[in-house]
Amino acid sequence: MLETTNERAAMPAVPAATGRSTSNGSAQRRRAGRPSAALLDKAGITAAALELVSRKGYEGLTMAALAKALDVAPSALYNHVASKQDVLLLVEDHLMSLVDVSGFEAGPWEDAVRTWAWSYRDVFAEHTPLIPVIAVLPVTDAPQTLAMYETVSKGFSDAGFPQERIVPAIVALESFIFGSAYDVTAPEDIFESGSMADSTPHFTAAVHSSAASGAAGQAGKEGGRQADTAFSMGLDALVSGLGALRGRAEYL
Amino acid sequence: MLETTNERAAMPAVPAATGRSTSNGSAQRRRAGRPSAALLDKAGITAAALELVSRKGYEGLTMAALAKALDVAPSALYNHVASKQDVLLLVEDHLMSLVDVSGFEAGPWEDAVRTWAWSYRDVFAEHTPLIPVIAVLPVTDAPQTLAMYETVSKGFSDAGFPQERIVPAIVALESFIFGSAYDVTAPEDIFESGSMADSTPHFTAAVHSSAASGAAGQAGKEGGRQADTAFSMGLDALVSGLGALRGRAEYL
DNA sequence: GCTAATAAATGAATGGCATTCATTTAGTGG
DNA sequence: CCACTAAATGAATGCCATTCATTTATTAGC
Numbered sequence: 001m002l003e004t005t006n007e008r009a010a011m012p013a014v015p016a017a018t019g020r021s022t023s024n025g026s027a028q029r030r031r032a033g034r035p036s037a038a039l040l041d042k043a044g045i046t047a048a049a050l051e052l053v054s055r056k057g058y059e060g061l062t063m064a065a066l067a068k069a070l071d072v073a074p075s076a077l078y079n080h081v082a083s084k085q086d087v088l089l090l091v092e093d094h095l096m097s098l099v100d101v102s103g104f105e106a107g108p109w110e111d112a113v114r115t116w117a118w119s120y121r122d123v124f125a126e127h128t129p130l131i132p133v134i135a136v137l138p139v140t141d142a143p144q145t146l147a148m149y150e151t152v153s154k155g156f157s158d159a160g161f162p163q164e165r166i167v168p169a170i171v172a173l174e175s176f177i178f179g180s181a182y183d184v185t186a187p188e189d190i191f192e193s194g195s196m197a198d199s200t201p202h203f204t205a206a207v208h209s210s211a212a213s214g215a216a217g218q219a220g221k222e223g224g225r226q227a228d229t230a231f232s233m234g235l236d237a238l239v240s241g242l243g244a245l246r247g248r249a250e251y252l
Numbered sequence: 253m254l255e256t257t258n259e260r261a262a263m264p265a266v267p268a269a270t271g272r273s274t275s276n277g278s279a280q281r282r283r284a285g286r287p288s289a290a291l292l293d294k295a296g297i298t299a300a301a302l303e304l305v306s307r308k309g310y311e312g313l314t315m316a317a318l319a320k321a322l323d324v325a326p327s328a329l330y331n332h333v334a335s336k337q338d339v340l341l342l343v344e345d346h347l348m349s350l351v352d353v354s355g356f357e358a359g360p361w362e363d364a365v366r367t368w369a370w371s372y373r374d375v376f377a378e379h380t381p382l383i384p385v386i387a388v389l390p391v392t393d394a395p396q397t398l399a400m401y402e403t404v405s406k407g408f409s410d411a412g413f414p415q416e417r418i419v420p421a422i423v424a425l426e427s428f429i430f431g432s433a434y435d436v437t438a439p440e441d442i443f444e445s446g447s448m449a450d451s452t453p454h455f456t457a458a459v460h461s462s463a464a465s466g467a468a469g470q471a472g473k474e475g476g477r478q479a480d481t482a483f484s485m486g487l488d489a490l491v492s493g494l495g496a497l498r499g500r501a502e503y504l
Numbered sequence: 505g506c507t508a509a510t511a512a513a514t515g516a517a518t519g520g521c522a523t524t525c526a527t528t529t530a531g532t533g534g
Numbered sequence: 535c536c537a538c539t540a541a542a543t544g545a546a547t548g549c550c551a552t553t554c555a556t557t558t559a560t561t562a563g564c
Contacts, residue, residue: 008456024299024485028268029514030514031513031514031557031558032514032515032556032557032558033513033514033556033557033558033559034511034513034557034559035301035512035513035558035559036357036558036559038512038513039513040513044510046253047265054405055363058512060550062550062551063550063551063552064549064550064551072513072514073514073515073554074333074511074516074550074551075514075515075516075553075554076512076513076553077511078551078552078553079511079512079513079518080512082520083551083552084550084551106286113365117440123542124375124479128384128387129384131384131434132381132383132384133435134436135434135435135437135438136434136437136439137442138442138444139442139443139444139445140444140446140447140448143448146421146445146448146452147452149452149455150451150452150453150454150455152455153452153455153457153458153549154454154455156458157454157458157508163457163460163461163462164458164461164464165257165462165485166458166461166462166550167443167458167459167461167462167478167482168462168478168481168482168485169482169485170501171435172432172477172482172485172486172489173486175280175430175431175432175433175434175435175482175486176424176427176428176431176486177428178427178430178431178434179426179427179430179431179432180424180427180431181398182383182384182387182388182427182430183387183423183427185388186385186388187388187389187390187421190390190391191391191401192390192391192392193391193392193398194392195392196392196395196398199396199402200399200401200405201402202401202402202405202406202409203401203402203404203405203406205405205415206253206408206409206415206419207407207419208414208417209415209416209419209420210364210415210416210418210420211525211552213416213441217474218305226259226419226420226423227423229420229422229428230327230404230419230420230423230424231350231506232333232423233420233421233424233428233494233497234425234427234428234490234494236368237488237489237490237493237494237496238371238487238489238490238493240493241489241490241492241493242485242486242489243488246448248283280545281541283528283542283543284527284528284529284544285527285528285529285530285540285541285542285543286528286529286531286541286542287530287542288530288531290540290541290542291539291541291542292542310558314520314521314522315521315522315523316520316521316522324542324543324544326522327523327524327525327542327543327544327545328541328542328543330522330523330524331540331542332541334524335523336523337519338517346510366562389550424557439517465507467528470563477537497554
């Protein structure tokens with residue numbers, strides 16, 4: 001398939017005009033060397049990575065596939081990012097800008113936290129492979145992430161939280177949110193005990209009883225319904241429990 | 253290095269005695285074909301995987317390394333497990349047996365949940381790469397996991413939880429636990445905003461204030477201290493919030 | 505305006521990885 | 535006794551991230 005090496009010596013200085021206008025997606029070998037206008041930058045890489053993920057999922061996000069989407073050789077990416085992890089960081093930071101923090105600008109703290117938490121969970125439920133990345137990511141390298149924390153911190157502060165409790169409270173909420181994002185992707189029948197149901201009567205009964213009360217509607221494969229119930233319960237508990245901390249001092 | 257193909261025809265039927273007693277770890281080429289006594293089984297594979305992880309971490313857990321630890325060719329593993337994911341499942345289920353559910357057999361529900369949650373978090377803080385695996389793992393394939401759920405479910409039931417709220421409550425707690433396990437592994441300075449500190453005054457102040465109140469002692473690299481504070485706060489909130497659900501009906 | 509340094513691309517390795525397959529040998533059931 | 539199955543070896547296979555030498559273009563300094 002790959003044609004056998006000529007075309008390099010041939011046609012010495014065709015200006016090549018404005019790149020590929022032939023409307024076919026990718027053909028048209030580009031010759032080596034720095035192009036007049038740069039083909040890549042971080043924003044473009046981020047956008048291509050996001051689009052690739054939305055089409056093929058995270059298994060489909062390989063450096064080779066990303067390069068192909070950008071019509072570039074894989075090694076070219078390394079002039080702009082140091083590693084694949086670096087690409088994931090770019091994606092992660094972009095996603096943070098999609099999290100809804102608008103509630104913190106007005107209205108009661110409880111409502112703001114709820115809005116923020118639900119949108120945060122929804123964004124990352126579609127991107128669970130990033131969660132291990134976030135958990136270790138220094139905020140310095142992530143301006144959008146930092147911006148989110150600033151807004152949320154201010155919201156907590158304005159709501160009367162003592163300084164030293166703001167970060168732990170946010171971390172606790174975030175932990176719950178990340179864990180809950182995984183739930184959304186779990187299969188609905190994950191708790192079906194099958195053949196060992198006899199030896200686990202309490203659990204089996206609990207599973208059936210919760211499935212019965214929740215699943216009035218359609219039975220999709222994704223465990224959205226169950227996950228939503230658990231998220232709602234946990235979030236209520238956290239909001240009221242953490243909200244009560246605005247006042248006395250215990251955690252120091 | 254690899255000696256060049258003889259030894260196959262040579263020495264036709266040396267009994268090979270009881271395998272490798274030469275006390276050197278691994279040398280002594282084994283000849284192909286089924287051995288008299290099986291070298292591998294799931295328990296052995298699980299144990300070797302755990303030991304390998306504790307020595308080299310999860311990056312060190314490769315099928316090749318696992319095979320070498322068991323003094324076996326990599327392909328031999330596939331007679332006992334279908335994939336590497338399968339190995340991770342075995343490890344995961346083994347770890348579940350280390351989670352402390354003893355509190356549910358006697359004493360107040362609140363204490364039992366706290367003991368369970370702390371030990372659950374501590375076990376998986378050392379094994380965060382398994383968390384994505386657990387989240388999707390059907391309990392049928394995981395007897396220890398199922399056993400844990402049975403004990404916990406019974407504890408909730410005995411404490412007066414209505415059937416249909418038991419599973420969501422456990423899921424909410426687990427979500428928080430998994431998310432918190434990641435925190436433990438995060439670097440202590442993850443929230444240092446560095447050069448952009450000026451543009452994030454509230455967050456920067458909150459970070460410094462929580463660091464000041466928590467870190468009276470030694471400054472290790474791992475964020476154990478901060479993570480513990482957040483976990484403690486969140487767990488208190490969840491325990492009191494969820495505990496209050498024993499009675500009225502709202503989540504159906 | 506020349507020239508050295510730097511930036512951005514290609515293309516050809518490299519090494520690690522999980523997994524598969526043909527082959528060999530040893531037990532097992534009819 | 536013989537066919538079948540189980541459990542091992544060893545040699546591929548294909549994918550993947552990353553590196554390196556090379557080519558070409560732009561930019562900074564004299």
